[in-house]
Amino acid sequence: xxxxxxxxxxxxxxxxxxxxxxxxxxxxxxxxxxxxxxxxxxxxxxxxxxxxxxxxxxxxxxxxxxxxxxxxxxxxxxxxxxxxxxxxxxxxxxxxxxxxxxxxxxxxxxxxxxxx
Amino acid sequence: xxxxxxxxxxxxxxxxxxxxxxxxxxxxxxxxxxxxxxxxxxxxxxxxxxxxxxxxxxxxxxxxxxxxxxxxxxxxxxxxxxxxxxxxxxxxxxxxxxxxxxxxxxxxx
Numbered sequence: 001x002x003x004x005x006x007x008x009x010x011x012x013x014x015x016x017x018x019x020x021x022x023x024x025x026x027x028x029x030x031x032x033x034x035x036x037x038x039x040x041x042x043x044x045x046x047x048x049x050x051x052x053x054x055x056x057x058x059x060x061x062x063x064x065x066x067x068x069x070x071x072x073x074x075x076x077x078x079x080x081x082x083x084x085x086x087x088x089x090x091x092x093x094x095x096x097x098x099x100x101x102x103x104x105x106x107x108x109x110x111x112x113x114x115x116x
Numbered sequence: 117x118x119x120x121x122x123x124x125x126x127x128x129x130x131x132x133x134x135x136x137x138x139x140x141x142x143x144x145x146x147x148x149x150x151x152x153x154x155x156x157x158x159x160x161x162x163x164x165x166x167x168x169x170x171x172x173x174x175x176x177x178x179x180x181x182x183x184x185x186x187x188x189x190x191x192x193x194x195x196x197x198x199x200x201x202x203x204x205x206x207x208x209x210x211x212x213x214x215x216x217x218x219x220x221x222x223x224x225x
Contacts, residue, residue: 033212033213040217090160107160108159
C-alpha cells in the first residue's frame, strides 16, 4: 500500500537552476494538488489537476510548471529557481475533489527544497 | 480578510485538559469542512470531517455553525500525543480546499 510518494525528500539547488519535484500515487485518484508551506502562510495551493491532461492554477502558480500525462504522476517543475521558492512542498490526491463531506485529501510526505 | 482564519495559538495545556479550537471562514457558499492534524515536519493528515449536525470521534468533537460561518474542534482528556498543529480546511464546490494557518497545541506532562 504505497499510497502517495514524493521524491526527492530533500533538495538543495542554486538560484536559476531548473528543479523537478515528483509525485506519484497508487490509488488512481482523479485529483492531484501541489502545495507549498511556509511559516506565516500555511499551506498554499500552487497547481491542481482534475484528471490526466487537465491542470489549473492555484493561488501561487508563478514560477512553477506542472504536467499530468498519466493519472498517477503529477510532477512540479521550477523553471528557474529563486530563493523565495525555498519551502516545503506537499503533493496531495483526492478521489473526487468536488468538496463532498467525505472528500478528503491525502498528502505525500513532502519535499524540503532549499534554493541558495 | 483571509478566507479561513484560526485561533493563533499556541495552546499549552496540561495532560487531561479539555481544549477547544475555533475557525471562521468567509465564503458562505462553502460546503465541506475538515480538521487536519499536522505533526512537526510531517504531512497533514485528516483528523475528521465536520458535519452540520456535529460529530464526535472518541475524545474529539467537531461542530459547524453555518449561520456564523464558524467551525470548532473540542479535544477532551488531552494526551501528550495530541501535541500537533491543527488545520481547519474548507472546500467550496467547484473551487479548491482552503487551509487555515493552523493552531499549535502542546500538551504538557
